[in-house]
Structure formats: structure tokens, C-alpha cells
Amino acid sequence: MRTKSVVALIAAVAVLMPPAQSVAAQSVAAPAASPLQWGKCPAFDPPTVTQSECATLEVPLDYSAPDGAKIQLAVSRLSAADPAKRRGVLLTNSGGPGGAGQRFPADLVDVGLPKSVRDTYDIIGFDPRGVGRSAPVTCDLTAEQNYSSIPPYARNAADVLQQANRSRQIADQCGKSSTAALLPHISTANTARDMDTIRAALGERKVSYLGISYGTYLGAVYATMFPQRTDRVVLDSSTGPDGWDFGFQRNLARGFEERFPDFAKYVAARPQLGLGTTPRQVRAKYDALAARLDRTTTAGRSDGALFRQATFARLYYDKNFPELAGIWQAVDTGTPQRAAAAAAANDNYLASQLHVLCNDSRWPRSVLTYQVTVAIDRIRHPMFGAAAGGINACAFWPNRTPEHVRIDDHGPSNILIAQNLRDPATPLAGARAMQAALGDRARMVTADQGGHLGYLFKDNRCLNDAVTTFLATGNRPHRDLNCKA
Template identity: 50%
Template structure:
């Protein structure tokens, strides 16, 4: 699916379905955040928005917003809205997490930092497909070794789709999509009394930010998109690109583990570490251990190479399987608490933004191709998602990125990103044309704008957000020797939070 879907032809046609800024401007009543959020520095408020923007007077839902006020109101220039990705990621605490990771005092003075749980997520009219714990672990399909296993995945996908269509949230799910979340963002802007917003989006948040900048171009100030999805968001192409990203990124872990063979015993050379990946996957396919089969082992490895700081956790997991020990207690992603609404929202967005192929034969061909091209993960990420049997057609055409609008987008991208590989970022860069500049960083992992990673990439983001200085042309940042330096305890805690959040998808 490479832009073969119907698209909206003009920005005017897109914004016509949005509620005018003057129609909804309720006062926000800032107070304590929900009880499950332990963050005294944050203030929270609720905002009512239309469930269906084509019927603004109809059913309303609630969106929960957070604020970390400017540290120096005399220097405040506006608001900076954050989205941590997903889709389905909870965002209320993300501004505070970024501040704790090391955002400079100049940026903390420049903006009120605004977070929000997108519609459907946790504190914002949460939705649920009533999925069982084992289903929550298999939203990303199992690794298919043959056509019969693709057929089996289709059966599981149909069951999940049926549960969503018969759940208590069924009437809401068709309206949980990226375009409506972007319209919610504009209602947040209006409720804050701002004529424009600045924005920082990570991962899926780059697509959400791109959609906002396409729907409401004149209401954007300084926009940063970090770790960039392709211009069609999470469609079947993006799903298959996860396998490409793992092949790009895994060599970094293989080199790291080989240097530490005396500690972990995973292989004395990168080639030996790579060979042991396939041996462990085969071993767990035959003899699942501690809740892990080969598919879950592949998925866990993929999620734990998102952040270099998680390499020790991954090495310990491998070490346990190699020595027939039980894996660490925190090895499996959580299937309790807010994850139900997060996964349901993810499905609603991914399946509701685009129409996915319905024929099993399409996925069988894709799996055969990607299993050969990207053997580490391709047999899973090309397999059948619940979107292949989704009960609802997209409620509107997907938003198309174009070069029409203000030139105020800064894209930052690692060369070896396991989730949003460089190929997708380059497609988005091309789609935005002169509206954007891109900083490409010789670094592995998911995320650029953290101060303990690559200073060149991080400084490019801060210089733009604080001073408005964006590179005149696209820029390349070379590798830095301190890219794997030891983190402070607070930075490690934040890195672990980001890693665990990403592991849920």
C-alpha cells in the first residue's frame, strides 16, 4: 500500500469537518492529576470534544490534559504540546519525563509543556475490546514459518476483530483515528487560548504531528518530528518496515554483546551473536520457556533494542534462555492496568486510518518475501493483523502530506532505527518538501532528542524550539563516542519508562 488509498485533495476540504476555533473554547480548570499519576509538578484538566466532528453538537467525549507550567513566565513564548507515540500511548506524564531526562532550563522557561491522553486512552474516555491477557501479547502477529501459520494468524485476527465489534466500546471505535485526534489537539490549542502551538512528537507522534500540520498549517509554530513514520502512518507498509528496522539495528546489539562475551556468553563475535539469535528462536519454538515461544522472543528482542540503555536487560534475557533458566520477572510486557485501553486505541487507529488487505493470500505472499528479506522479524510483521478483518471501514480518507504550508517542520532521524527506519523518514521528508528540514544522525535506536544520546541531534532540536534556528538545509550528525555513556539514575529511570512503554506495542 504505497499511497494507493484515497486521499483528501486540499487542506480546505480537510479542515471543513473540524469545529471552528470559536465554537469550543471552554475554560480549563487546572487542578490535581488523576490519582494514579504521582507527579505533583503537573497540573491536569479535562476538555470535552465532539466524538464525531461531522456532528459537533452530538455526543461528547473527554480528553485529559496535563501542564508543566513555564519555569519563568516572563520568558514564556507559548505552549509546546507533546505526544510520545503508540498509537495508544498515554501522554500525561511525558512532558515531565522529558524534563527529567534533561531538557535545558531555557526550554522549560520558554514554554508551558502540555501533555494529553489521546481519545480512547486511559484517562480520555477509555475504550476496551475486552481482550484476554494472551491476546494482548499477540496483537503483533506470531512469526509465520509457512502459509498454514498465516492462516492460523488470520483466525486469531478475526476473533480479536469480533471482540472489538461486540464490545461496550464498539460505537466509539470508528471515531478513534488520527485525524480526529489531531482535531482534538486543535481544541486543546483553542482552550489554552493560543493562536498557534509548537509540537514535539515521537514515533507515531510524528504522523499525528504531520496530520495536524496538514489539517491546520497556519496554527503551527515550531514543529519537531522525532523518529519518523512514513507519510501514510501505520499502514501495512509501516508494519512490514519493523522487520527492516530490526535488521538495521540488530548489528549494534551484536557488536555490544560480542565485546561482553565474558559477561553474558552470547558469542565472541557479532556473527556468533547473530547465529545465537536464530538458535534461541528455534529452541523456544520447540520448547517454550517462562511464557516465551520463538515469536515472543523475537518480539522481545526487537523491543529491547529500541534503547541502547536496555541492552543489558536483553543480554540477561538471552542468557537465561541459553542456560535453561527462568527469564527475569519483568521480561514479559504488562497485560494489566491501562494496557487494555492502550491496545484497543492502537487497533482503532491503525485499522481505522487505512483499509488493510482482506485476502489471506496477500499476507502469505508478503510473509514469504519478508521472511527471506528480513529473517529476524519479517515472518511476524508481514503476517495478518486484526485490521485484515476489521469491522469498520475508515470513516474518512487519510490525510495526505504535501509541501503546501509554512516551512516550520524539523525532522530528526537515526540511521538505524528499529521501529521507524530511515526509508519511511525519507518518504515523509520528500512529501513535505520545502516545509521541512531533516537532521539525520549516525546512531542506532528509537529517539533522537534525548540529551544523553547524540549531542548534535539533540542540540538541533533545542536550538530550533528555543531560538527558532532551524538548519537552512538538511543536516547530517556523525557518530559520537559518548553515545553509550553511563546514565544518571534519573536518566536511566526515564529511559526504562520509555522502553517499557514502547514494549507494549
């Protein structure tokens, strides 16, 4: 088989998402802030249909030293469509961590945010600290290093050791980069403090919130640190209550296996693809292709690892299934194909993501620990466990004092979790754990469907209406709601 002809096709993978010792969440009062000066936004790439206003806000780099060094946050606003119906502000976060959020309010409107929500709020976006236009951090990552914070699938202990060496180098680069002075201060807790500073600058007593994916953990941290300053909080596609720690990363293997049957059914219903006519045959094809590619290596990683990562990334959304099936066909037949152009390397995305992951939680620092978890997870979750259980730069991170916020149930009952049952990136088990940590503060609406993200991103009227009604009116299901597909 002409393996190298398809390696480029599967290598363009989107950069994605031990229990730590917690510290007390310090809900430092937001420093006095001048009103934001709104003006024209910088050009977004790609452009959005909806136009926002933008501003910058100065915040402390270190909230324990509020009179010390400052950084600038990039903020945006879409004013309430009907000022007569305006309730307040809706802060938003687009996930990641590492996702720029200044354009996110416009993106929400472009994908169909209902008018009732537009009428109710000024919708606020911001690039979190360390990201985009908000004091961006760098790790000076090369194209080869700019791969994913999720490690490649490890075939054996030697692969883990090889990945450890690469991860150690990345951590060292982060600690010596031109933005190293910012490194200890890029965290979820500090981003939550930034959110409260934004609230104060807007002159609001409370804020509502809509966060997706990692943004659910950020929202839960804000609701834990500043419970009485929250109005209506929506967490769509929830991490667990510890955010993206090592336990969450390992759980991605479970999410992969819960989601994969949806793709297997898609393939089995299309016998012309030649990849199997039953879900069991499709699963067997995955195993066979991955094993075949494990025999060859590209850029120090097995081609089987690239194949598994490409499959995982394209399980996020149903719209990616045709592309994923095409990748499998190319691998299966060895047919040369023109690879889709890979996305430009984005050092800031992965660098800022690592800053947050590594500063939020204590990760195991022993390579042997990862060799053991990979061996266990390869058996427990054979499709992707030896990737999700692997080692990344957090094992060697220069900052040894992460600030981990433990989510709790102290505060008003004003949180709604929206969740697909089969989500590869934020599996249902994590959302259940988040709800348990929040206690009576939270209700959950689930939808019997697969893929990442629920509200607006899937055409499920039951789930969409429940979230819209809560945001627009405050009416929330009295008990958990289960929506059919």
C-alpha cells in the first residue's frame, strides 16, 4: 500500500481539548475600571456577517498585586436588539481553551441566536488573557510541535518516552519564550477574575453567561468564585468539575467510543464506500487500518496515531462524516489523493491552551505514570485510550503552583447544563459530574444525539427551546429534561 500518499491527508488534524490539590477560590473584588470606550472592531478573519463594537480593558496581570503590571483585554459588544426589553449583559466564551472570543457574539448571531435572546441582552465577547488580542502568549512552537495537546496514540512504553522528550522540550520553550513573564498568570481562575472586571467596567451588578465546551468550566469557576454576581448561566457541552485535567483527558477515550457508533451507522448505510455494511464491520475496519498504519512512522509519530487522531477530530460533527469516510477509503485502498490544505500553524492557540491546562491542575510528573496509564487505557478503551492517557507538556510545566478552583454548590439555583448524550470531546460522564458538583444550583437538558455542542449547533428543537426560554425569560425546567433526537 502506498501509505505515504495518504499520510498528508490524515495529518491535518484540528488542534483540540491526577486530581489536583485544590486551593481556595479567591473572589478578589474587581478593581475600579473606567467605562469601556466602544469603537470599530478590528477585521475578523474570516469575517462575520454581524457587526460588533469593540474596546480594550486594562486588568491586573496578577490580581494579588492589583497595582502592579497590567495587560489589555480585547472586548466586544452586540447591543440588545430591543433596548426596551434589555435585561442586562450576556458574557460568552467560545471554548478551547485557546479560543478567541471577541468575535463570538457575532458568530452566535450568524448561526441563529434567537431574537428573544438578542432582545434581552447586550452580548459580550472577549479574548481571554493570553489569547488573540489579549496579551497573547507564545511557546515558539515549530510546525511539527504544533500538533495537539492530546498526545499521539502510543503503541508501547517507548512511544511514551519519545513523546515525553518532545513534551519536555515544549514546556522548556514555553518557560523561556518572550512571554514567559505571563506564564504563571494564564489560568481559568484569573480569566474568571477578568470576567468580573469586565462586569464592573460595564456597570452591571450581575451578568448572565453562555459558555461552550471548555467555556463550561470557566462559567462554573466564575459561578463558584462570584456566585451572587451571576444571573442566568448556560453551560453547553460540559467538562467535568475539574476542567481539563488528566482525568478529563483520559475520559476522551470514553467519549470516542460512545460517539463512534454514530459514524459506524453512517458508513454501514452506504455500502458503496466499501468500508463495511454493518457497524461491527466498520469497527473492524478501523482496527485493521490503524494496525496497518502503525507499521510506518511520519515525523516521529506512527501513521496509525495520525489516523486515530484524524478520526477523533472528525467525530465532533456529523457534517465531517463524508470527509472522514474519504480518508478511510484512501487509507484502505492506498489511492493517492490531493490532501486538503492544512490549517496554518497557530502557535498562540496551542500555547495558550497549554498555559491554562498546566496552570489549572497538577498533572503527574513521572513518565512511568503515563506509561502505566497508557497500558491500562489501551485495554480499557482500545480505540483511543493510548492517546488520551498519554503525556503532554504539563508533566514538565515550569509553574509548580497551579490554582485549582473546586466547583461547589454554594449559590443561587440559576445554572442550566445542555448536553448531547454522545459527545466525543466532552463526554456525558463529565457533565453528570459537573451537575453533581453544582448540586441544586444546576439542571440539565440532554439530547439523544451525537457530536460536540448542542445549543444552536444541532437542530434539536427540544434542547434549543429549553435553553432559549431560560436565557430569555429565566424559566428553567423544574427537573432534568431528556430530549429525543
